[in-house]
Amino acid sequence: MSVPPPSPADGRHRRLPFAHLNLRRNPFGELPLEDWPALTVLDVDRLLATLRSPPRCVQLLGDKGRGKTTHLLLLRARLAPEAPYVHFPEDAPAPPVPEGEPILFLDETQRLSRRQRARLFAETLRRGAALAIGTHEDHRAELTRAGLPVESHHVGDCSPGRLEAIIASRIEAARRGPGELPRVGEAAVARLVDRFGDDVRGATFHLYEVFQTLTEIGDVEV
Amino acid sequence: MSKCDLKIVLDRPDRVYQVGEMVTGHLDVVVNADCTCNGLKISRYWQTHGRGNRASGGQDEEILFTGQWRPGQTDRYPFEFEVPAGPLTYHGHYLNVDWYLHATADIPWAFDPKTTEEFIVEKGDADELGDHPLGDRLASHPMQAMASTMGLACGLAFGAFFLVPGCIFSVVMTILSISEGQPMMLIGAGMGLVFALVGIVLAFFALRNTIAQRKLGPVTVTLEPDRVNAGQESRLHVHFSPKSAADLNGLTATLRGKEVVVSGSGTNRSTHSHIFHNEQYTLLESERVAAGEDVDRDVLIEVPGDAPASFAAPDNRLVWEVEVHVDIKSWPDFKSSQGVIVLP
Missing domain, CATH: 2.60.40.640 (Immunoglobulin-like)
Incomplete structure (x- = not known):
């Protein structure tokens, strides 16, 4: 079997990317972290209020792909864009947590040891600082033991309305110029919710493939 | 405003x-x-x-x-x-x-x-050949040798990881089942066997080429040159001399172009591949090769004139490779991949 490669000869590389859809790129491709906050459609006012009255911790709890990092980055962008954001990787040593900061944004804290977390929570309380964490595991018991007031928020709401707003914001962010854009309507969003539930990442990955095949602006079938 | x-x-x-x-x-x-x-x-x-x-x-x-x-x-x-x-x-x-x-x-x-x-x-x-700014970086990747050595080591390690505990668990559960008169424990023994089977499959894939070369003798695969411009040819040479008579279903080489990208980080990190070019060359049809007979095959692999150039950046690669496949009847096959750097 031979699949012809995309070639300059077919003109594909001589066109600006996704110009036929009035877009600059596939809206559902991977985004750099700094672009995330601008594309979120979350209401985080209550969580912001909590972080504004330290010492407190906001815990964002949820499974993979549900939006913990998006929430954290949005809180950081709204509250303290220069504050440290630390992601604890699975397959590498934990990076150091900056000391003396009035607010910290820490992602995947379930990868820290209990002892490391206990020290972190105690230090946050002692300095009267604020802490926002993203985690798969509920740390409420540990936070309570450390005496650090916590507000826990379960991440994972994927109502059709929210998903539709996420999709619309990502398409809009990839806009090339004035005029029409591809539309993912209510019925298509309902089908995505049926198929992917609250897995927003799964739904956007699917839309990536769909947008690769679109040839003209119009209603998008999923 | x-x-x-x-x-x-x-x-x-x-x-x-x-x-x-x-x-x-x-x-x-x-x-x-x-x-x-x-x-x-x-x-x-x-x-x-x-x-x-x-x-x-x-x-x-x-x-x-x-x-x-x-x-x-x-x-x-x-x-x-x-x-x-x-x-x-x-x-x-x-x-x-x-x-x-x-x-x-x-x-x-x-x-x-x-x-x-x-x-x-x-x-x-x-x-001109060699002017590609990423050429040296691409060439300096000892991908093939590293991948094959690491593949062998990882395959054997994972194989052993599944095989040894699987066998021990299966034997222990069988003995306990007989001595205690608990037939339900045989389910545990069965699970151990499944675990061991996974280990055998992993070890088989890791050792496949080694087993294949027990029949074929050492297989030499060379690709000259391994840096070409789009539209140029590269000569693939395959040589082996079977230790014992071997029935071959065929010897093929496949030129493959693929995009390999990585998304996310940490547990969300995943690799996505897309093959955009897949072209097969037949070097040998079904044939019986006698022991000691030299099998020497050459083929010119032509990189398409409109082939996109090789590209390597963190988490984003466009790679070209030639895979040689010796299909041996009733015996594990030999497979080997050689990277080709395609310059514009």
């Missing part, structure tokens, strides 16, 4: 440039309010987009103006950049590489206006 608006205008309306040419144009500034500009900057760079994490490079920048602007003023600042030797513009399935011009004005105590436009970079006539 920002204190000024920026617009990049390229002199060439189709925005298509060849390597070595100059990208020329101007940056229009429309001033809406009195302001000081600490730097009107335009930069040129490439960036990937698509399914993989973004990568970028080739940065060059120029300061076009610093000073005071008055409302109603409209200024035009010309710029020019040389188009580097690569990477070329590429629009694939998971991987896209585009070139950009990005302009920004540093306005103190106000929103910094900015604008971005793409341009397209095509192969130039001046391209």
Whole structure:
């Protein structure tokens, strides 16, 4: 079997990317972290209020792909864009947590040891600082033991309305110029919710493939 | 509204440039309010987009103006950049590489206006073998040797990880089942066997080529040259001399082009591959080869004239490889991959 490669000869590389859809790129491709906050459609006012009255911790709890990092980055962008954001990787040593900061944004804290977390929570309380964490595991018991007031928020709401707003914001962010854009309507969003539930990442990955095949602006079938 | 608006205008309306040419144009500034500009900057760079994490490079920048602007003023600042030797513009399935011009004005105590436009970079006539800016980086990847050694070690390690505990668990559960008269424990023994079976399969794949070479003898695969321009040929040579008579279903070589990108980080990190070119060459049909008989086969592998160039950036790669497959009847097959660096 031979699949012809995309070639300059077919003109594909001589066109600006996704110009036929009035877009600059596939809206559902991977985004750099700094672009995330601008594309979120979350209401985080209550969580912001909590972080504004330290010492407190906001815990964002949820499974993979549900939006913990998006929430954290949005809180950081709204509250303290220069504050440290630390992601604890699975397959590498934990990076150091900056000391003396009035607010910290820490992602995947379930990868820290209990002892490391206990020290972190105690230090946050002692300095009267604020802490926002993203985690798969509920740390409420540990936070309570450390005496650090916590507000826990379960991440994972994927109502059709929210998903539709996420999709619309990502398409809009990839806009090339004035005029029409591809539309993912209510019925298509309902089908995505049926198929992917609250897995927003799964739904956007699917839309990536769909947008690769679109040839003209119009209603998008999923 | 920002204190000024920026617009990049390229002199060439189709925005298509060849390597070595100059990208020329101007940056229009429309001033809406009195302001000081600490730097009107335009930069040129490439960036990937698509399914993989973004990568970028080739940065060059120029300061076009610093000073005071008055409302109603409209200024035009010309710029020019040389188009580097690569990477070329590429629009694939998971991987896209585009070139950009990005302009920004540093306005103190106000929103910094900015604008971005793409341009397209095509192969130039001046391209010669070895001029590819990523050529050395691609060539310096000892991918094949490392992958095969690591593949063998990992396969054996994982195989042992499943096989040994699986066997022990199965034996212990069987003994307990008999001695305790508990037939339900045989389910545990069965699970142990499944575990062991997974280990056997992993070890088999790790040792497949070693087993195949017990029949074929050492298999030598060479590809000369392994750096070619699109449209050029590379000679593949395969040699082996079976230790015992071998029935072969065939000997094939497959030229494959694929995009390999990585998205996410940590537990969300995942690799996505897309094969965009898959072309098979038959070096030998079904045949019985006698013990000690030399099998020497040569084939010219032609890289298509419009083949996209090899590309390597963090989390984003476009790779070409030739896979040799010796299909041995009733015996594990021999498979080996050789990387080819395709220059524009």
